[in-house]
Amino acid sequence: MGKFGFLVHPLSIEDVAKKYKIARKVSPKLVAGVLKRRRPFVISEATGIRSSTGAEAKGWFIAVPLLPHQMLELDEEFVIKKIVKACKIARKRGARIVGLGAFTALVGNGGRRIADRIDIAVTTGNTYTIVTAIEGIKRAAAVMDINLSEACLTVVGATGSIGSACAQCLAPEVGELRLVGRNMERLEYLVGEVKRISKKDAIISTDISACVREADVIISVTGAVGDVILPEDIKPGAVICDVARPRDVSQRVAEARGDVLVIEGGIVNVPGDADLNFDFGLPKGMALACMAETMILALEGRYEDYTLGKDISVEKIGEMQELAKKHGFELAGLRSFDKAMTPAQIEEVKKKARSRTRGQNWI
Ligand SMILES: NC(=O)c1ccc[n+]([C@@H]2O[C@H](COP(=O)([O-])OP(=O)(O)OC[C@H]3O[C@@H](n4cnc5c(N)ncnc54)[C@H](OP(=O)(O)O)[C@@H]3O)[C@@H](O)[C@H]2O)c1
Known part of the structure; x- marks a missing residue:
């Protein structure tokens, strides 16, 4: 079974409030301050991912508790350390590749500085x-x-x-x-x-x-x-x-x-009976393409740094298109x-x- 981790973070105060209702009632500054001190943690385990080849994968979604503006404005070294901690949680659970979601992929030169610091594969999912x-x-x-x-x-x-x-x-x-x-x-x-x-x-x-x-x-x-x-x-x-x-x-x-x-x-349909077991604002069986890339690499057993940095070649885009097709991933309606x-x-x-x-x- 392929094993992956995927890092996510709240995109808004509303996202924080999905887990901590009080976030709606206090000032955004206070919410940001609390998040800054919070350690990364596992928010869900994704199950039921089954490729059309028969291969299976499971993964863990790890929250990096920082809002988008904090990812951009806080000291980059502080943000990278937090992201690396989250990657280590994924590795401890058994993940062999970790995907960087949303702004966790934007810091550290498109994931390169994260990949340098951990010993499992990393991808941004951008391909x-x-x-x-x-x-x-x-x-x-x-x-x-x-x-x-x-x-x-x-x-x-x-x-x-x-x-x-x-x-x-x-x-x-x-x-x-x-x-x-x-x-x-x-x-x-x-x-x-x-x-x-x-x-x-x-x-x-x-x-x-x-x-x-x-x-x-x-x-x-x-x-x-x-x-x-x-x-x-x-x-x-x-x-x-x-x-x-x-x-x-x-x-x-x-x-x-x-x-x-x-x-x-x-936004794509994930093959099998996939359940991300968390409300990402998507129906069951769907995932963001960056999550899907991480799943595809786990299903394929391609535990290598795949998409990193800003330049993505046309050849790589073609390869990922083929891999997605092979494993039964497709664009959602x-x-x-x-x-x-x-x-x-x-x-x-x-x-x-x-x-x-x-x-x-x-x-
Ligand atoms: N849907 C998905 O599955 C998925 C997957 C991966 C990423 N994403 C999202 O895609 C977006 C871009 O990712 P990326 O990896 O391509 O990022 P990137 O390489 O950092 O590029 C961001 C682009 O936006 C520009 N930009 C940054 N801040 C801006 C602002 N305030 N106003 C106008 N333009 C601005 C940048 O300009 P400069 O060149 O001047 O910096 C650059 O052209 C992010 O929101 C990310 O979360 C979505």
């Missing part, structure tokens, strides 16, 4: 996340009758590990490409890579709103703590794949923009703001989009 983000945006564009070869794709968070790979893989398939980041130097390097690999030019910018306004299709995958995609910026009929955790797309979009399709990126979307709801989005004039301002 399979890229596979599913690409599959997801293609599927969502198709249901909205968007022809990708004529569409404008904006990648927000394009200079990141997931964003840059999505940009490079999708560049040859879209009409126009816009890459948004925070740093022009990194964007210039990326556009050079995109041109070299796909012979496709791209517009680069640090202005998220301006590039979102132009896009028919958006992949948003930043490491931001707050809202990045706002309702007033989105074109009627646009499709957004929100891969970020915490989410990039403002909750206000769900309330105010019935004419755009927002899908959650990176389209989900939006924690709920499955029915064909009727998608038709409703299309109807509302048609009733708005193209280019009409939302406000």
Whole structure:
């Protein structure tokens, strides 16, 4: 049986309150202070993961008690030590590979500094996340009758590990490409890579709103703590794949923009009778792609550092796509703001989009 660990952390005070109700009643500063002092701990044992090859795996989810902003703002050495402690808990339980969830994968140079300090394999899960983000945006564009070869794709968070790979893989398939980041130097390097690999030019910018306004299709995958995609910026009929955790797309979009399709990126069906035995906001049998990558590597017995750092090769993305297929993992149906979307709801989005004039301002 393959054995893995996977690190998670609360993405919001609301997440903390799922376990400690009092978190809703006290100040966020107090909650953050208590979390900072808390040691990592096991939150659940995942069972029933059975590959189509017959191989089985089980794993332990370990909480690293820090909020996203703490992961970014606290002394990096302090955060890394806490993450390494959590990895050691997984190892003690018998895990031979550990996946780094959400912001635990962002610190320490994309997991490299964590991998240097423990003697079991480490992966960020970003390779399979890229596979599913690409599959997801293609599927969502198709249901909205968007022809990708004529569409404008904006990648927000394009200079990141997931964003840059999505940009490079999708560049040859879209009409126009816009890459948004925070740093022009990194964007210039990326556009050079995109041109070299796909012979496709791209517009680069640090202005998220301006590039979102132009896009028919958006992949948003930043490491931001707050809202990045706002309702007033989105074109009627646009499709957004929100891969970020915490989410990039403002909750206000769900309330105010019935004419755009927002899908959650990176959610997959796990083969077998899988139960993560914890409320990650997903139905039983589903997992985030980064969790799934860790499961796939355990099922395959590939106990090696798999995805680390910021550069993920196209070959590796192809390999992970094949491994996922071999073990029976597949993209879950389209989900939006924690709920499955029915064909009727998608038709409703299309109807509302048609009733708005193209280019009409939302406000
Ligand atoms: N759904 C899943 O299964 C899954 C799996 C893995 C990761 N994720 C999520 O995906 C996201 C990105 O992960 P990654 O590994 O690609 O991260 P990364 O390599 O650190 O890249 C983050 C990107 O976001 C940009 N960014 C950071 N803070 C920002 C801000 N405040 N406003 C605008 N842009 C900002 C960065 O710009 P700079 O280049 O300037 O830093 C970079 O382009 C995270 O939210 C992570 O939790 C989801």
